[in-house]
Amino acid sequence: MKAKLLIALAGAASLAAAGCTSQQGDVDRVVDTVPWVPASAQLATYGGCDDALEGIQDAALAMMAEWQRGEYFASGFAEDDVAREEGDMAAASDAGGASGQSADAYSQTNNQVAGVDEPDIVKTDGTFVYSVVQNTLRAVDTRSGEVAAERAFDEMSWSHELFLGDGGLFAMYTQDVEADDLYYSEFRLDRLDPATLDVLDTFTMEGSMVDARMVGGELRFAVSSQPLIQPVYDVLYAGAGDAADLEAALRDTTLDDWVPSYSVNGEAGEVDCADIAHPDRFSGSAVTVFGLPTSGGWEDVAPHTVMADGETVHGTADSLYLAHYDYGWGEDEPEAETEIYRFHFTGGEPLLAGEATVPGSLLNQYSLSEYDGHLRVATTENQAMWGWWGGCGPAADCAWGGEVAPEDSKSTVTVFAVGEDSLTETGSVTDLGVTEQIYAVRFIGDTAYIVTFRQTDPLYTVDLSDPANPVVTGELKITGYSAYLHPVGNGRLLGVGQEATEDGVTTGLQVSLFDTAADEAAVLDQYLRPNASSAVEWDPHAFLYWQDASVAVLPVTDWGEDYSNYTAGVLVLAVGTDALEEAAWIEQEVADPYAEGVVRALVVGGQLWSLSSAGLQANELGGDYGQTAWIGF
Template sequence: MARGTVTAAAGTLAALTLLAGSATGLPRGTTEPWTPPAGAVRLVSFDSCADALARLRAAATESVSPWGLAPEAIDLLGGPVPAMGDVRKSRAGAPGGEAAQADHSTTNNHEPDADEPDLVKTDGRRIVTVTGGVLRVAAPATRRITGRLDLAAGDDPTLPTDWPAASLLLHGDRALVLVRSAPRIPVVGGKRPADNGEPGPRLLLVDLAGPPTLVGTYRIDGSLLDARLTGATARVVVRSHPRLTFPYRQDATDEERLAANRAVIAAADLDAWLPAYEWTEGDRREAGRVGCDRLSATADSTGSAVLTVLSFDLTTGRLGDGDPVSVAADADTVYGTARSLYLAGSRHPAGRPWRTGWVPTAGPAATAIYQFDTAAPGRPRYLAAGAVPGTLVNQYALSEWQGRLRVATTSGDAFGPPPASESAVYVLTRRDGTLARTGSVTGLGRGERIHSVRFLGPTGYVVTFRQTDPLYSLDLTDPAAPRVTGELKITGYSAYLHPVGEGRLLGVGQEADERGRTQGLQVSLFDVADPAQPARLARYHVPKAASTVEFDPHAFLYDARTGLVALPVDNALRLLRVTGSSVGEVGRVAHQGGAPVTRSLLVGGVLWTVSDTGLRASDPAGAEQLAWLPAS
């Protein structure tokens, strides 16, 4: 572990948070959302590794309970903006005499030029998937499998053969496979590197220039939070918790358990908090641990979590050590643009116990947000941080536009006595290292919670729900005075919103009866051309059904040229056609054996669908099968 003095030099990942102030929870039943304490946001650096350890021990000792450490975060369910996932035009040709790229769809990313990991990737001349620990490459032009790499293969039959779900990032001739927690590190260069058996995410670098070849691996303590690819740089965010083992005696009192837990913290060294990692390249294997010179902390850190950002240049053909930087803080949401990376996580009022008996407490919360500059390759550079009341529904509740950040949150208990909750949209502006609140609109959906958000340039759309679905349209042109311009109440709700042309918005979610009980999949086409009078033009309903799009927007496909919408429903793929004022089904795609269809993409006018059993090529006009490429 590196030893030395920690500095706040530019380029080092440093986290900020609100300075100490009054921060007490509101009494149960209070409807006013808790506001984070006022004050500046500042860097917190360490004078030495001993100082870092002392602060982490103190923070953990203060926040530990008789049952252990609680996570700091609670996981909860300018100019025209292009529609994500639309078909891109290909280049006229490809370098090196390679086959020209066909017109192809992209991953349904939140923002352009900030690619997100997914189960399948295409560049127009090849389709890359990974299922069951096997990476496959297909050529859409010839409709054949051209490459296969068994990532789980090994020379030790005693090792487990199960392989968790994985996702991909693709840049040029290299694919980065992200595995949340692989059972082992696979073979590289014909030899298996030592594996300490610790759980944690695995990153696998695969060369696709010829037959798929594994050229490097990476493992780090913790869990994979998310990743973004901007240019050739992949930035991977990992969350880890201190490796502390707390004793538990059934016959002990709470005071005795608390004292025992604090004794464990007092005896821990810095390695308990700093994540270890190892990486391989051919026969070479290197191991290390994030140094204390790469660690910063927030003023209110509880010592219960560490975030690490890794940066990999996919043009080099190697992973290296990932240039890791860490912060003693927590986050549950990652949002990225072409120039910025935001990490956001829930925060609860200081001094509020995280458990009452064995039941986690609810209560008011805020969201802390950290912004980093990712415009240049390499390690991200800290920019600013701030906080807003309430919690996020997902990354779509965040949006950067014209240098400002818009944030939609829900405060209070949506399931308590009405109106115990409400939602709001805040506008934050970066000033002297602080994401300062410059405007807000509050009081949305009292007694309800946010189910979906979409920001499109100067306009925002927020769906709240408890028994009915108010779709709010907002004018965010003036960052100091955002305002609600219209409201539409219908039964059910939209869990995902997608622009489908000028003045049109598509919502995918659930129909519900007047008491709020869900009744099956509902796809709604909204007319939002008049911000004062949003209206629903058409509706597609499948009783007792649901779509993975409701919680995973990567499963959504939209082709703006033809109006085609594809979304998995139960095990099959439903093909819908959106026109100016209607939405209706035009076909269905099912895979052999009834395997669930997880993804769809368009390459050269052909619809490709993905499942664990294989790839299918279909005519998008009527779903006629053109080819079947089995996985085995």
């Protein structure tokens, strides 16, 4: 697997504080450091392939010089330093859709935006259930209760997810590759025959998937990759070079070493130099955006690469938003912003159609929402830096003395007008949850619901009907917090998270039913399960709301009062107009619940199916929820 090499290089390189001087032929060029500045999202393209290579190399050298100047990494090329870096790299080795409700009486993935499908570990067409657990893909016929087809993935593959469309079943995953003494990760997409799971088409690209969406007959991807720069590896791992040797090795790299390659059914392709964009400052990482038809015929793919990292994707009917968190260290504290790039898809090709920056960092994809010609973004300043550098979550002080959250943290909602090729800020509202961080966000129409938490849970209601003047209309304070919010009818919102003491110490699963009809939300009812948690808190795809029966279904892990009575199962909650009630607790008949907890629930043919690594189980949907089938894996 390729580590983030440039970070390691910064630790090894002894570069000048003000910049690096290099020679190419008889020409001397000085590469200045690029200090961290806000609003660095504006992208530019290169004049050609030679210009692209030179610009990428310059940016890499400038970034290393900046790190060295800040003295955040040790300098020198001592053998101990090289060994330490090797060890570090090895360790690193809305439209408010109603949970995929369908008129065909089977559930779909819990998608953020109606009509925009998201990848998941399980998909169904109402007859077959396709799932991938423990590196094995299976097609289960729900009529016969048998595994109709099975396909095992390589043991060195991971992060398997699925799409199901008219053109077949699509399996996406990352494969660890060894080639010519190089080790790296490769994103793979297989188009499969749903009946046999035979491979029909294969697309590969260096890197791993950030996220993907399927809209109509089109698949849209964002793939992150790291540079594969063997000349630099050779100098770094030799342990006898100096900064000049390292810089010379970096100048020996080619554009292919920096920009990911790809292939379609074994035929190699490459990103056009005209389709490589870059911000003012970057480290060498890249994100590539591209579209593929679900029907196959992928030879005409046109990937577009941005020389930046990317962590969060938000998809709409015609756009893919890519968000990248960027930070720089000042003398006293870190500075941070999130860069947002909008790609508009036309005829399967992504075109850059707007850029923007917002202060702080996103929680997840639900922090972004496009509605009525505007993009709304919720961020917390200092959230990510606190989390990475000493934070310890929503409990009391850390054992090592760190604080729960920085005193100056705060959250902001920023609104942008979405133009044909621009994102223009129209308004914002800030100072939400001062000293706290965002735990959940849900945009529903022209209203935002935002949960911040440190010791208590304010649920903010933000009126976004005037994009130039967002207004906080309500601040409901309760103990605990919601980590996921889901609409469950007009004026009703369900929150899944944790109850907590007045001091912010979590005590167990909490599901809250909120009345959101007024300007400020109100609690109608709460369900509490002490010493328990749900995967929904960090993975919204684990949530199922089946509107026909007015039930919410959550995989739950219950640790018991003294962590000695572990149980895992499916919690079914009846969601009334003003109340929540436990309708069923379903456990699978498995030998080891510690290893085989339920990961998903879905509705097929009037039955509630639950998926674990041990198998698929069917229960009646309603009544006593009795078991009707078991298909062991």
